[in-house]
Amino acid sequence: MTVTIKDVAKEADVAPSTVSRVISDSPRISERTKEKVREAMARLGYHPNFNARSLANQSTKTIGVIMPNSANKTFQNPFFPEVIRGISTKAHQLEYGLYLSTGQSDDEIYEEVQHMVQGKRVDGIILLYSKVDDRVMKYLHEQDFPFTVIGRPYDDSLSNVTFVNNDNLKAAKTVTEYLLLLGHKRIAFIGGNLEHVVTIDHMEGYHQALKNAGIDPCDDYIVFHDELQEGGQEAVIDLMSLAERPSALIVADDIMTFGVMRMLSEMEVHVPDDISIISFNNVMISELSAPPMTTVDINIYSLGYEAANLLIDKILHPDVPAKKVLIPHKMIKRQTCRRVAAERTLKEETL
Amino acid sequence: MTVTIKDVAKEADVAPSTVSRVISDSPRISERTKEKVREAMARLGYHPNFNARSLANQSTKTIGVIMPNSANKTFQNPFFPEVIRGISTKAHQLEYGLYLSTGQSDDEIYEEVQHMVQGKRVDGIILLYSKVDDRVMKYLHEQDFPFTVIGRPYDDSLSNVTFVNNDNLKAAKTVTEYLLLLGHKRIAFIGGNLEHVVTIDHMEGYHQALKNAGIDPCDDYIVFHDELQEGGQEAVIDLMSLAERPSALIVADDIMTFGVMRMLSEMEVHVPDDISIISFNNVMISELSAPPMTTVDINIYSLGYEAANLLIDKILHPDVPAKKVLIPHKMIKRQTCRRVAAERTLKEETL
DNA sequence: TATTCATTTTAAACCGTTTTCATCTTTTTT
DNA sequence: AAAAAAGATGAAAACGGTTTAAAATGAATA
Numbered sequence: 105m106t107v108t109i110k111d112v113a114k115e116a117d118v119a120p121s122t123v124s125r126v127i128s129d130s131p132r133i134s135e136r137t138k139e140k141v142r143e144a145m146a147r148l149g150y151h152p153n154f155n156a157r158s159l160a161n162q163s164t165k166t167i168g169v170i171m172p173n174s175a176n177k178t179f180q181n182p183f184f185p186e187v188i189r190g191i192s193t194k195a196h197q198l199e200y201g202l203y204l205s206t207g208q209s210d211d212e213i214y215e216e217v218q219h220m221v222q223g224k225r226v227d228g229i230i231l232l233y234s235k236v237d238d239r240v241m242k243y244l245h246e247q248d249f250p251f252t253v254i255g256r257p258y259d260d261s262l263s264n265v266t267f268v269n270n271d272n273l274k275a276a277k278t279v280t281e282y283l284l285l286l287g288h289k290r291i292a293f294i295g296g297n298l299e300h301v302v303t304i305d306h307m308e309g310y311h312q313a314l315k316n317a318g319i320d321p322c323d324d325y326i327v328f329h330d331e332l333q334e335g336g337q338e339a340v341i342d343l344m345s346l347a348e349r350p351s352a353l354i355v356a357d358d359i360m361t362f363g364v365m366r367m368l369s370e371m372e373v374h375v376p377d378d379i380s381i382i383s384f385n386n387v388m389i390s391e392l393s394a395p396p397m398t399t400v401d402i403n404i405y406s407l408g409y410e411a412a413n414l415l416i417d418k419i420l421h422p423d424v425p426a427k428k429v430l431i432p433h434k435m436i437k438r439q440t441c442r443r444v445a446a447e448r449t450l451k452e453e454t455l
Numbered sequence: 456m457t458v459t460i461k462d463v464a465k466e467a468d469v470a471p472s473t474v475s476r477v478i479s480d481s482p483r484i485s486e487r488t489k490e491k492v493r494e495a496m497a498r499l500g501y502h503p504n505f506n507a508r509s510l511a512n513q514s515t516k517t518i519g520v521i522m523p524n525s526a527n528k529t530f531q532n533p534f535f536p537e538v539i540r541g542i543s544t545k546a547h548q549l550e551y552g553l554y555l556s557t558g559q560s561d562d563e564i565y566e567e568v569q570h571m572v573q574g575k576r577v578d579g580i581i582l583l584y585s586k587v588d589d590r591v592m593k594y595l596h597e598q599d600f601p602f603t604v605i606g607r608p609y610d611d612s613l614s615n616v617t618f619v620n621n622d623n624l625k626a627a628k629t630v631t632e633y634l635l636l637l638g639h640k641r642i643a644f645i646g647g648n649l650e651h652v653v654t655i656d657h658m659e660g661y662h663q664a665l666k667n668a669g670i671d672p673c674d675d676y677i678v679f680h681d682e683l684q685e686g687g688q689e690a691v692i693d694l695m696s697l698a699e700r701p702s703a704l705i706v707a708d709d710i711m712t713f714g715v716m717r718m719l720s721e722m723e724v725h726v727p728d729d730i731s732i733i734s735f736n737n738v739m740i741s742e743l744s745a746p747p748m749t750t751v752d753i754n755i756y757s758l759g760y761e762a763a764n765l766l767i768d769k770i771l772h773p774d775v776p777a778k779k780v781l782i783p784h785k786m787i788k789r790q791t792c793r794r795v796a797a798e799r800t801l802k803e804e805t806l
Numbered sequence: 807t808a809t810t811c812a813t814t815t816t817a818a819a820c821c822g823t824t825t826t827c828a829t830c831t832t833t834t835t836t
Numbered sequence: 837a838a839a840a841a842a843g844a845t846g847a848a849a850a851c852g853g854t855t856t857a858a859a860a861t862g863a864a865t866a
Contacts, residue, residue, distance in 0.1 A: 106575075108852055119816045124854055134814065151573035155515065156852030158506040159821050169555075179540055180533045180739040188555070189530055196557040201576070204520075204539070204555050206547040222502030224457075225552070362743035369745055388531040392713035394720055394745040459822055470846040475824055485844060507822030510851050 107148045116144035127152060158224075166201040167191070167415060168226035170217060170240065172233040173210050177331060181359050182387040183404055184232065187254065190408020191230060198416050200227075214239050221249050228419045230411050234258065234267075234301045241265070250418040252411045256428075258301045264426040266418055268410045270402045272302050272384075275433045276309025276354065279382050279400060282435065283352045284317050287444035288380060290325065292350035294339040294364065296357060297330035303356060306384070310354060325350055329360070336363025344371060351444055355383035358390040361397055365440075376442035386436055395439035406431045458499045467495035478503060509575075517552045518542070518766060519577035521568060521591065523584040524561050528682060532710050533738040534755055535583065538605065541759020542581060549767050551578075565590050572600050579770045581762050585609065585618075585652045592616070601769040603762045607779075609652045615777040617769055619761045621753045623653050623735075626784045627660025627705065630733050630751060633786065634703045635668050638795035639731060641676065643701035645690040645715065647708060648681035657707060657735070676701055680711070687714025695722060702795055706734035709741040712748055716791075727793035737787055746790035757782045 113120040125133045126141040158164045203226050207213035217240050220226045234255030244251045245262055253267040283291050293310045295303045314321050324346055329335025355361045361383040375381055386401035410429050464471040476484045477492040509515045554577050558564035568591050571577045585606030595602045596613055604618040634642050644661045646654045665672050675697055680686025706712045712734040726732055737752035761780050
């Protein structure tokens with residue numbers, strides 16, 4: 105039925121092992137035989153069976169990509185296509201394939217990862233998220249299975265884990281400082297899921313900047329939500345109901361910012377005149393908000409590209425120590441931040 | 456090293472074939488032996504090797520998902536995560552895995568599909584796009600390999616192809632009629648890539664509606680662009696430079712609409728007061744534009760879910776004839792469409 | 807011419823399952 | 837009690853490759 109290596113061998117009048125060596129272009133085979141075998145392969149339309157190869161090789165040339173728990177809408181964030189595009193590019197270059205997780209809940213995902221690893225379905229795994237106390241990461245670490253994380257592992261005991269990250273703390277700090285410099289004193293922080301390490305880092309940066317400026321962080325100004333737009337909207341309601349409304353908002357994610365801006369516009373609060381906003385990620389559409397949003401470009405594509413790069417490196421050389429790569433970020437100033445008028449600042453201070 | 460079926464066999468003091476039968480829960484094995492074997496598996500921490508299984512079974516329990524040519528930014532469209540979420544859900548239910556294409560150009564993708572098929576890496580394939588004269592589709596059809604298309608095949612010779620689609624013609628027609636009903640006469644159409652069948656269907660629907668209303672389609676009002684936001688923006692410049700500006704815009708895609716609205720806002724053309732807009736897809740963020748956009752919900756998730764469903768059906772029963780599923784669409788009225796003032800309409804007519 | 811050594815090629819084992827077919831027990835039927 | 841049928845298990849051959857170790861070939865050296 106299907107043409108196998110044996111058929112080719114017969115056709116070319118050599119042994120199957122020779123054909124195998126021709127496929128892998130082994131130097132042990134003479135040019136003349138190679139040519140002969142290649143012709144036979146072409147004549148028969150031979151194509152190697154991937155599973156047989158994987159079985160014999162103990163290698164699948166496949167990378168498992170683990171999405172976060174997508175029960176909520178997280179998944180519709182354009183962040184994911186973009187990070188996958190980065191992974192794809194590198195994977196394709198090195199002739200690796202991508203195997204995507206399909207689980208929706210934490211349990212499903214955990215089970216799926218076990219299957220991938222134990223069933224030897226993939227050579228390595230990229231975690232597209234980093235949570236506090238993540239079973240999946242713990243499991244991979246215990247199994248000593250090649251994997252990389254996008255984001256940093258929270259638990260310091262997982263010290264020898266390879267990861268790609270942004271300096272999220274620094275980014276959040278800079279962003280806060282920027283708002284302070286623009287004269288803002290009441291800066292609120294709308295974070296993502298508190299279980300995600302990136303949220304923790306953002307908040308720490310925010311805190312540090314406020315502290316350095318001698319401002320006491322006010323709990324009312326700190327809100328967390330994991331759903332993207334809905335979360336953004338609720339957060340706005342909470343913040344705008346405060347006696348002392350914030351004059352600036354730091355938002356965890358561009359998509360969330362769309363929700364935030366939508367809600368503000370319904371409340372007839374104008375951006376940036378009444379309130380400044382700055383957020384993170386710089387996904388494609390963030391320049392298309394009205395007004396275009398100021399945000400931190402975290403270079404999503406590179407996160408993916410480097411993660412794949414590091415992972416394949418790890419697969420090929422399992423014993424080299426863990427690498428940690430920081431992808432640079434960059435503030436993209438657009439039109440959602442504004443200097444607070446001096447008089448207003450003065451008035452505030454008298455309050 | 457790794458624990459195989461043979462190790463389990465030894466541990467349980469049975470033959471490997473018995474263990475295999477226990478795994479598949481064959482009725483030919485007595486409950487007593489099953490229990491014994493299961494205990495041995497647990498004791499040894501046995502997990503079946505996927506590649507070996509695939510090889511013996513001639514089945515991978517894996518679906519190949521082919522993304523469109525992503526050299527351009529198409530890929531960042533939240534359409535894809537959402538359609539994949541649909542596919543994922545069904546696949547997970549039926550215990551199929553997802554294997555993602557990584558190629559960026561048409562050539563790369565074509566080659567990759569060949570690898571998947573000939574290398575028996577996947578049991579079936581879902582095409583996430585449908586183009587005119589697509590080599591990939593032609594190839595899969597020739598090979599008689601199980602596949603489904605999201606969108607409809609253009610070529611009628613590919614009659615026995617299973618696909619999931621929206622009635623895009625009808626949707627575009629309805630949308631156009633809706634604008635006509637609102638009093639619009641100068642309705643422009645900003646389509647996507649003309650090679651995509653969906654674009655052709657949209658345009659046909661647009662044409663039909665205009666014709667029924669006795670309006671001659673004006674070529675200047677019809678523009679195509681494949682890049683998403685950039686395309687949207689250029690299209691706007693072109694249209695707004697016309698002597699007779701359109702009073703309404705039909706846009707192929709929500710993300711493109713963001714670009715369109717951004718550009719209009721720069722030109723100080725107000726939506727919907729100066730111009731009405733309606734678009735397609737209803738991705739998550741489309742309700743977050745300013746103002747929230749009127750769009751056609753095409754039920755992206757269901758497209759994916761049904762595609763996976765049909766495909767797995769096809770894999771399991773290769774000989775049943777091709778199925779074609781239409782997913783219903785629904786116009787979501789938000790705030791980008793407006794009735795044209797009677798006086799203005801009158802004035803126009805005197806022109 | 808016989809010996810050595812490098813170069814090519816091959817036979818056979820292996821990767822870890824599934825499955826066909828045969829064998830060995832039991833149980834049922836006559 | 838013998839024969840037939842049913843039930844449970846096992847041995848061995850796939851599945852389609854890779855790889856180790858050995859054999860064949862040919863060239864170079866003594």
